Amino acid sequence: MNKGTTDTRSEIINAARTEFFAHGYEGARLQRIADQVGVTKAMIHYYFNTKKKLFEQVYGQSVEEIFGELDDVLVRDLPLFKKIEQLVEYCLERAKTSSSVLSFVITESNRQTEWLQPIFEEQVQLGLARFNDELETAASNYEIASITAADLLLNIFALCYYPVVAGPINQSLLETSSIREINSQRKGLILDTILNWLTA
Amino acid sequence: MNKGTTDTRSEIINAARTEFFAHGYEGARLQRIADQVGVTKAMIHYYFNTKKKLFEQVYGQSVEEIFGELDDVLVRDLPLFKKIEQLVEYCLERAKTSSSVLSFVITESNRQTEWLQPIFEEQVQLGLARFNDELETAASNYEIASITAADLLLNIFALCYYPVVAGPINQSLLETSSIREINSQRKGLILDTILNWLTA
DNA sequence: GTCTATATTGTGATAGAC
DNA sequence: GTCTATCACAATATAGAC
Secondary structure: OOHHHHHHHHHHHHHHHHHHHHHHHHHOOHHHHHHHHOOOHHHHHHHHOOHHHHHHHHHHHHHHHHHOOHHHHHOOOOOHHHHHHHHHHHHHHHHHHOHHHHHHHHHHHOOOOOOHHHHHHHHOOOOOHHHHHHHHHHHHOOOOOOOOHHHHHHHHHHHHHHHHHOHHHHHHHHOOOOHHHHHHHHHHHHHHHHHHHHOO | OOHHHHHHHHHHHHHHHHHHHHHHHHHOOHHHHHHHHOOOHHHHHHHHOOHHHHHHHHHHHHHHHHHOOHHHHHOOOOOHHHHHHHHHHHHHHHHHHOHHHHHHHHHHHOOOOOOHHHHHHHHOOOOOHHHHHHHHHHHHOOOOOOOOHHHHHHHHHHHHHHHHHOHHHHHHHHOOOOHHHHHHHHHHHHHHHHHHHHOO
């Protein structure tokens, strides 16, 4: 209701995103979040009680941001190749505009914490059955090679998301300037890769 | 010299690997490392002085473990397609036998710490010039599509390493049992993908 | 080399005034 | 709703005996 109230709460979430993205759950400091907003740590506890609960907010929201609409694309009524193209577009769009969110989600999911997985699965559940059927039909018509939805999606994710997730390493390894420069030419390259492989 | 001495030091490193792999730098606890070895925290400081220095040991060693011999493969005197196959084999081998090391390296490299990059680059420097020449020659002979070494390597890394790095997510997302099961069929799939794309 | 004991900070969290 | 002050504890690190 009160303007100041709502503002502070969302300002804290925004600052928390920056902090968690940069340092992860364990490395994040409530003091830095408070400083960035211009309030005291007490305010964070007033709105979120614990660091863990604040993190769960940010993590859940981030998962939704990356994978939230993926299922919609997956069940769209489209020709197979068009659907694949839209899947690639969806993933590349996320990789480009939400790269830090993406790195955060994948990085944190690797921590041995066990209470993360439920939050993830609460945010996103894919219906793969239909897409599997479509692939199977196309394969039996000899339009594409035989492949499961999981394998195809895994390859799309890999080609779209790895450059972002391994960004710092690629910079050291491949002397490549920036991820964004790669991604500008990358949609065609990925579609070529996927489609040539499917229709070989 | 003394048997007990050398043993304890390497036992600490081993325990530290497990701890850092599971919890990252910030989440790791010297107490847990000491407990696992069966000594006190004081011993860790005796051998490594600080947590950061211990971490640098583990991190540098891990980077070497994953990317150490990559450059050797890159400069081997082999036909192009054979070299590409060996690159895929090299990466898949690492993905399979050192998956936790790989996840650790990529995950930690995403932290905003700035003192990690020098350690990484100290461990591995790739000579891409020759491989770039080979690709350029093959392209001008119309044997493959025109592609840079960086783009090709990035795709190989992506297809080999992403399934490992995003293992926990894939499990939630694709209902796939385990990474190892995927990887058993995966070499052929990746080679198909890469070669069909190059020679399309 | 290995331990016990302690110093020194940090940090997340709470109590209570305004 | 926001702040000040403080607690309680955890973690790295050090000193010094053996």
